[in-house]
Amino acid sequence: MQASAIIKLTLSMAIFGSIGFFTIHTGVPAIELVFIRCICATLFLGFLWLMTGGHKTEVWDKKEIARTLLCGVFIVLNWVFLFKAFEEMSISIAISIYNLAPIFVLVLGALFLKEKMTVQALIATLTCFIGSIFIIGLHNFITLSEFMQSGFIWALLSALFYALTMLTSRTITNLSSYALTFIQTAVGIVMLLPFVDFSLFEGLTTTNWLYILGTGFIHTGFVYFLFFDSIRNLSTMLVSVLVFVDPVVAILLDMLLLDFMPSIMQTVGIVFIFGGIFYTIYIPKQAKKEV
Template sequence: MNISAMLKLTIAMAIFGSIGFFTIHTGIPAVELVFVRCICATLFLGTMWYITGGHKTEKWDKKEVGKTLICGVFIVLNWVFLFKAFEEMSISIAISIYNLAPIFVLMLGAVLLAEKMTIQGIIATVICFLGSILIVGIEHFQSIDQFFNSGFIWALLSALFYALTMFTSKTINGLSSYALTFVQTTVGIVMLLPFCDFTVFQGLTTSNWLFIFGTGIIHTGFVYYLFFDSIRNLSTVIVSVLVFVDPVVAILLDVLILSFKPSLLQVLGIALIFGSILYIVFMPTQKVVAHEKTSSS
């Protein structure tokens, strides 16, 4: 077990858990915020990459670079959709839906890698979907338009692209963590530049800028360096468990600092989602252990 990689991922997820709190204090929309994040992260990672001398020894492979570019598109869309969800709904609700990503990873494995989904996996997927409906509070919506404008779709899309990011990044092994994140944040700058409205930066306070640079340097540069440096050295099961540090921190901050008070149905929905995901994560381990015990006896 790689303790160093586990510690890095735990720290990354704990810091990332505060991103919702930072986001709502930046005072700018999702696209512009992600654009600034990408600029800050590119400068931060590029500087660190240069200082450590990693740029001199980097081994570039066309196939790896291609995967990294695709992963960059996924991660930028993941950020944009998550921040748009924060604009429409509570951080706790958005993060709970966002953490459906392991379910999407399971489904992607079944579709793209022809991996068989177990009955337990299918049941857990259905329960997660029902949980996501409960935490959005569908009983309060009087029309389909009102439901779609609730932020649910943005949160769901963020979960899908988070899953695609995890799914793709696990296949990239040749590039260093600096090169990987540097290329991806550069992709973000190129992608979002045509869509940015620079007038939103007028009249921002010092506090706004501190939160903006915090999300760029800390939550993007530092956190994603730790994320990609650790994820390649850990099993999928360990990664799936440690990413739960993120929603725990996010929900605690939302409840303790932003005074979010979930209804009973929303609490039930959150419990259904995380309970089902934990079941999916630990069930294969339990089966393997049981099999090994049987074999050894």
């Protein structure tokens, strides 16, 4: 059972690691892409939900539904900001900043949930902050306008809303994974519909549509199915480590297929960020075991 779950989670993270590569070949901006993605995922996961009979055994709670709707808003904004970051900067840099989310979870937990901020968490936060400075290269931006157009703010916002998604989803315990995701993606359809420019879909090639549908059915529908079907059979520690497959694949694809080559400072920044995240996840747990 665990071996199967490990394979499913690893596969889901490896597939998701290619989303940046797919995104830049869709030919549509972030809002339009997320809108189609939400439609595809809602259809795919809704179909699985009905086929498995899960809709007949759902336990509906008004407070949980409200939190799920809020979580849906957060996850849609997370996707929009991540895709906007892909439009402005390399996939490797955007993904590295995006993966600051666990650090934001620590900070937000300390600020709003009164969770204790340990020395280890402070060290990790500072390390990741320094890494983000290195990776974006603040010395390269003469004006605030140049900095704002670099994509850094979009990537940072995507990480922030990913963290808010994780924090909110912690409070949802009764809804099944299918119901949870179905509601979230349905929220995305309603939320983005007023902002979609449908004229942008005119003139797209067959290749564009294949990449668009790929981000919807594969990177959202299929990946969510694998992800939620696996994490319930794995420890938090194992899940935390396996999610690193996502950024590793993203960075490798960026370098191999898109000819991205980070500078020395950016490489140091990437190492700092992932070092800080790994330290957050792994070292404190090891310390607890030794006590």
